Amino acid sequence: MDERENNQGHEAALARLAALAGIAPDYHDTEGQRRALTPSARAGVLRALGHDPCSPGAVRDAVAALELAPWREPLPPIAVLPPAGRAGGVAVVLAAPAPAAPLRWRIALEDGARREGSAAVAALPAPARAPAHAPDRSGLRLTLPLPADLPPGYHRLEISCGATAAITTLVQPPASAWRPDWLAAGRREWGIGAALFALWSRHSWGIGDFVDLGALARLAAGWGARLVGINPLHAPLPGETADPNPYRPSSRRFLNPLHLDLAALGAMVPPDAAWPPPDGPPPGAGVDYALVHRRKHAALAAAFDGGQWDAAGFAEFRHAGGEALERFALFNALAEHFAPRPWRDWPAALARPDAPGIAAFRRTHATPIAYHAWLQWIAERQLAEAARAGAGLYRDLALGVDPDGADVWADPAQFLSGARIGAPPDAFARAGQDWGLPVPDPRALRADGYAPFIAALRANLRHAAALRIDHVMGLDRLYVIPAGADARDGAYLRYPLADLLGILTLESHRQRCLLVGEDLGTVPDGLRARLDAAAVLSTRLLLFERWPDGLFRRPGTYPRLALAAFATHDLPTFRGWWEGRDLPPEAAAARAHERALLLAALADRGLAPAGVDAATTDDPAALAALLHAIHQFLARGPSALVLASLGDLLAETVQLNHPGMAAEAANWRHRYRLPMEGLGSDSLARSLTAAIATARAGAMDGEP
Template sequence: MTTETALDRLAQRLGIGDQYRDGHGRPRRISAESKRTLLSAMGFAAESDTAIAAAIQAVDEVPWRRPLEPVLIAAEGEPLPPVPVVLDADRSGHSLSWTVEEEVGRSHRGAVEPGDLPCEASRRIDGRVLERRSMRLPLSLPAGYHRLRLSGAAEASTVLIVAPPRCYWPPALEGEGRMWGVAIQLYGLRSERNWGIGDFTDLRHLAEALAPLGVGVIGVNPLHALFIENPNRISPYSPASRLFLNVLYIDVEAVPDLDACPAARTAIDRMRESGRFEELRAAALVDYPGVSGAKLPVLEELYRSFRTTHLAEGGTAKGDTNRAAAFHAFQAREGQALETFSLFEALSEHFRRTGSGVHSWRDWPVPYHDPASPEVAAFAAEQRERIEFFQYLQWQADLQLQAVGDRCTQLGMQIGLYRDLALGVDSDGAEFWAQQRLFARGTAIGAPPDLFNTKGQDWGLPPMTPRALRENAYRPLIEVLRANMRHTGALRIDHILGLMRLFWVPHGASPTEGGYVNYPLADMLAVLALESQRSRCLVIGEDLGTVPEGLVDRLHGYGILSYRLLYFEQTGDGDFLLPEAYPPLALVGVTTHDLPTLPGYWRGRDIDLRARLDLFPSDDARRDAQRARDRDRRCLLDALRRQGLLPAGESPEDELDRPPSERLVQAAYRYLARTPSKLLMVTLEDVLGEEEQPNLPGTTDEHPNWRRKLPLGIDELAADPRVRALTATIRDLRPAPRAGQAAGQGAS
């Protein structure tokens, strides 16, 4: 066996693909060097023949060295599938007892003779003869997370996940039901009362303003926790943790402790008198450090007041106080994850102030790199009150987000809040620090070259390894889904292709040197269906890019909406798909946060920006992009005219040679409203004529990503004639469900 053949064999064992296709459909083979880097990231040395042979042996022997796999997946309403059990051949005379403990507390027991079980294979390891036998359990279990335990001939236990056949589906979407809503960036909401950034109260007020116009869902950017100690790290798609919330979205003046806190009220009055709030609100872009500097000191005063009023020494309840009981209930619900996250926040604050943790936890003294170290435990004991402060912040954020979800339900919105789940986390953040063994080192998630990103993409997010996910019985995935489905009627999963495969890019290499790594799609879809049903939360899968064959059908089979954008829905000849050709099981829209707004698309603003920032690989590529855009604009005009949405007699140059008219934007959304697709999302920036997109992929400081505000305040939005005209048209094309059809809001 040659080194290359052995390397390929090891890569295949661990799910690394041999090649990929770029956005033009051209195959690109993954180099041996890239394979070695990806294998190393998974923890397997592959620098020599000997190392590769040892790695192959280790991988092959893993399932033989334990009686049970770490997790088993079964289908609700069906008999449990056969359970593979690995036993010592010389213990086949011992009986094997089993117990299944249901999540709700019921138990089922039985015993079998190992020799009576079918033997599927055998293997000698370390002088022992091992047999893999197949055991059937005479059970059909309800959906949930259960545990199977063995004793006697083998001592072992495993998680048994029983999943429903599909994700939750709101009644309003059954049959021919269709809905629509608006998509916003929460930070960009303007109001006369916020502190320079949209907050949870603004989101509630937006729902109150738009629900009467027929809006059934409001989509928001990821609300994940960012970096309190570094407020300039603002990408919601590179968060510190997806398990918790961005506390800058807290409406400080809505925190109940304000009434009993003179110090906080005085601080607010002083900022109001100095014009600080007006200054932050008037800024064209969100001033994150300014907002943080205004909010956090007041929130500290509110926490101190809460602690003095409601908590006794040691954090226990002081007397009979409902707020203390509610806080302790929140702490209990969030458990160890909240404790570890808040500990990370306290450590970040401490080391940043001492100058040894300016950029990352990797800058901290080495003993603090390990969350389980004695030094970290000592810090946690000494800084109990500070850790509790960060828990208090998460409690307030959660309460205010819950109020948004509850208000959407009261307003009769059929879905209400639609949240966005980022693909991964920043390696400098709390989620990575707490679970370092889950992640691959030396690589980042990205994407191969495509039509919009011709150099490929490196998103800088460390991937979780498929093996680590499975070894942990998918608990990390379960916790992230559960946290983001709370108080929510729908969840958009960014780059849902990651349930099947992720494109890993070696650190320091071009994205073209990356390769795909396969993930356990069937298992992860089962977990997603179970969590979706429990939270009564619709799932939307962002499946843009190079989609593996058959994946969309698998998603649809689970009741997961696909993602269809007007820009990309074209035939091979460049014509735009007719409305009736769109799939029913889809969310449709014109654009997303990573793509140009329709006005920006029409003017080629994104092409100009990419050229100025040297994001094209060549001048020829830039010219090709401009020619393609000119062709697409003409094809879009033709499509809209054929549908009778624009006057047929006008010369195309009337629209091509000027900024996009209001009627062009309205026509594009009416075009999508005619599709059979279940959900239509309107991007408010399109309706308001904004040319700049929220985020330009491939840039950080070169472009003001994640800072742009909407040009109008919430009250002005609802009264704007462009908004009212479009919502009236869509309301006619997609009427709200009849009374009694409304779906339940996400579990709170």
């Protein structure tokens, strides 16, 4: 065999290995162009998965191992069935020839009931032989049909057949995600989106807190809103220099203690800890995270040390939190002890939860560990109170976590080494995006019965009327940037969409929580249809809903199962967009053209304000009229939800986050121009919310 044939054989083996590993050979970008997988991206992702793409022998061995993997387990570690009402089955591996004894199965349902039956092995559907290179080619991989009327839940499946016996977790999803009564009845609702850190009141300590959130929920309910949407509440890394980005948390399972309201602790906080001054920090100053951290933790530590709290209640909470809470609190204590060193630079004896020095550290640092658990107890209580205050909370589950944070430290095997999550180049970011988030390992996720995914869901569905799934495309695939590469040379890695979507819908029913998928950017073909069938609302932004020629789509074209909004936290406010504050000066002409297109869309629906044209800027009356028109434009559409941002209700210009800017920039630091005490009397906010409520209750614009 010559060198050319060797190279061709190695290339074929690499392609086979990539396919078995779940690396997509191509994708379609946001403009519909096919982008093929590059050899360097394929090699980089294979290395992240633990393969050696340069060694023909290693590649052949890896292909053989992956081909044999389905034959090595009598039952999978977890089996997620099709949605309720559809016939489903589980893959079973038996030794061949077909045993004469029947295959017996028994399901222990979650409610204690049992189902059982048997089947003749020879009659089971779709038998397949093991690969030719298998050590024992006599294996059979069959499909065991199961009852289609199993109740939704987590059940236990046991099988036995001859010498084979196995047990697995069986997940039966519902037919679709939970739908609240108003959605099932065909009503259209609306909500207010706000950044919790940007809220403030005369009693809050430099950052929005859970009591501020409760006040906004009450105000929103009074205006007729169904929901209040907020940024992720996930716990950041401990320490005053932690990245404030709520989409890069230390843990997605626990809460950010900076949002604790000190006044709500009452006598627990020493009188001399009072801060800030009576009128509060000026909103223009932004959130000073380092100062907030120092002040709040000094007061909270004094309250903890004072012991004027329900010890029995805390003990019960800590017991219920189990090992997950203990590990999180332990990590925070370790991170403070070794600050500013990341956990990978800690002594080997303390660098992982099962390291030999951990037990001694737990004993000698019991107080700081208890303190961090106590913070979660207080935060959980205050969030629960805010959730009961008025409009329901629309929470946000971030896509990933900080590689230096608690979730990765607690279980690093759940993540690929060196690779990062990002997004490919598109019209929004021509060089692509590198989010610096570690890549979940789909193999480890499945092997662990999807436990980390389930735990994160449960933590964020709690106290929520709706949950936003950030970058919902991650249920199906993630754009992986290999170590040493940039975002232009990544590849898509597949994830078990059917399994993850089934678990997501099941958990939504358990918490009676509506689901919204953030399906923006490069969306896989067919994913939106899958989400729609599962009753997961799509996200439709007016700024992005355009025809190929740039014309704005009318909201009548938006799907019923959707959340419609003008923009998101990563995009300008309406005023900022209209005035071109997000653009360099040389793009002013292009923005004027876009303004004209938007005015044409408004005019088409009889909503264009009189006397306003594409050149109109810096006119408060015109801006107010435009804000009314835009919100009515969206509110008349068929989409189940419309979300109005608090920044737009206050006619603000500041963009909360500029993707790609460094953490030291102004991202995530904005404070709204009015305190909570002034929102209810603001004339623009009141008139806009009244207009939205009227339009949502009125006739629906169903025309294109």
